[in-house]
Amino acid sequence: MAEHDSPEKTLRTYILVFVALLVLTFATVxxxxxxFGAMNDVVAMAIAVTKALLVxxxxxxxxxxxxxxxxxxxxxFFWLALLIGITMLDFKALGKIMDVPLQGxxxxxxxx
Amino acid sequence: xxxxxxxxxxxxxxxxxxxxxxxTMEQQKExxxxxxxxxxxxxxMFFGGLFLAYVAYRTRYPEAFAAASHTLDVTMGAxxxxxxxxxxxxxxxxxxxxxxxxxxxxxxxxxxxILLGAVFLGVKAVEYADKFEHHHxxxxxxxxxxxxxxxxxxxxxxxxxxxxxxxxxxVMTGLHATHMIIGIAILGFLxxxxxxxxxxxxxxxxxxxxxxxxxxxxxxxxxxxxxLYLLGAHAS
Numbered sequence: 001m002a003e004h005d006s007p008e009k010t011l012r013t014y015i016l017v018f019v020a021l022l023v024l025t026f027a028t029v030x031x032x033x034x035x036f037g038a039m040n041d042v043v044a045m046a047i048a049v050t051k052a053l054l055v056x057x058x059x060x061x062x063x064x065x066x067x068x069x070x071x072x073x074x075x076x077f078f079w080l081a082l083l084i085g086i087t088m089l090d091f092k093a094l095g096k097i098m099d100v101p102l103q104g105x106x107x108x109x110x111x112x
Numbered sequence: 113x114x115x116x117x118x119x120x121x122x123x124x125x126x127x128x129x130x131x132x133x134x135x136t137m138e139q140q141k142e143x144x145x146x147x148x149x150x151x152x153x154x155x156x157m158f159f160g161g162l163f164l165a166y167v168a169y170r171t172r173y174p175e176a177f178a179a180a181s182h183t184l185d186v187t188m189g190a191x192x193x194x195x196x197x198x199x200x201x202x203x204x205x206x207x208x209x210x211x212x213x214x215x216x217x218x219x220x221x222x223x224x225x226i227l228l229g230a231v232f233l234g235v236k237a238v239e240y241a242d243k244f245e246h247h248h249x250x251x252x253x254x255x256x257x258x259x260x261x262x263x264x265x266x267x268x269x270x271x272x273x274x275x276x277x278x279x280x281x282x283v284m285t286g287l288h289a290t291h292m293i294i295g296i297a298i299l300g301f302l303x304x305x306x307x308x309x310x311x312x313x314x315x316x317x318x319x320x321x322x323x324x325x326x327x328x329x330x331x332x333x334x335x336x337x338x339x340l341y342l343l344g345a346h347a348s
């Protein structure tokens with residue numbers, strides 16, 4: 001596990017990851033001021049996923065964990081992707097159904 | 113939870129904390145880690161349902177979500193993100209101290225982690241109070257005044273639909289805060305046991321497992337911050 005590296009090296013890694021996470025937090029706030037249109041979410045999520053990966057691999061030591069642990073962690077996020085991905089496919093296709101229980105009479109949002 | 117089970121090991125001093133069903137300390141640690149990750153996977157799905165609700169409703173009512181998000185304080189959200197990242201570092205350092213047999217270091221960094229967690233919750237309390245003041249809490253007294261940019265041309269029920277955003281805001285940040293409170297309580301127990309000298313280079317599983325939990329809660333916030341606070345940057 002984490003003991004594969006010397007304590008000094010582990011400490012240096014923690015500090016580097018910590019600085020990277022703070023820089024990325026600052027970056028995501030700054031970048032949000034620029035309007036990329038439809039890409040806004042993609043940019044914000046790309047930064048968030050990078051931060052999450054840094055935490056998972058280094059702070060949570062998954063880098064040095066057993067294969068079973070790596071597979072379990074991966075399966076969790078894979079299932080989350082399935083949950084959101086497949087539901088949204090359905091949601092887009094059957095979007096109009098949403099009008100009925102929520103508001104009764106309502107114009108669909110144009111262009112969506 | 114594995115971390116709680118481990119702290120109840122009878123006579124947990126150094127090597128004697130190896131429980132009878134394991135051959136080596138390494139095997140015991142790997143089992144705990146795998147078990148904790150299985151728990152975290154259920155947590156991913158727990159929060160995942162809320163993230164799904166957020167994505168679905170935001171896709172349906174993009175205008176209302178942007179307008180509502182615009183009312184959140186980005187500075188407070190960003191400061192809290194930084195506070196949580198600092199707390200993740202102190203948590204990692206507490207485990208590093210255990211790995212290098214620094215007993216006082218473990219206690220110090222656990223207490224720092226608790227302090228940073230409390231700062232996060234304090235900022236959150238200030239934000240919640242602000243929501244109550246502005247009637248942004250979903251329910252009978254909910255009010256949302258659309259600003260100049262939102263004439264409601266595209267969404268006639270915009271003000272009403274912002275309630276969906278605030279509902280999700282309170283449930284998601286509330287569930288996250290609940291996890292923080294539980295985490296702080298566990299860290300308190302760990303700090304006490306660490307001060308008593310229960311953890312050393314050979315045995316510090318409860319620290320490792322609580323660390324996994326704490327970092328996971330940090331990751332949830334890493335996604336909540338841009339989704340809730342930053343999407344309103346180009347509201348009008």
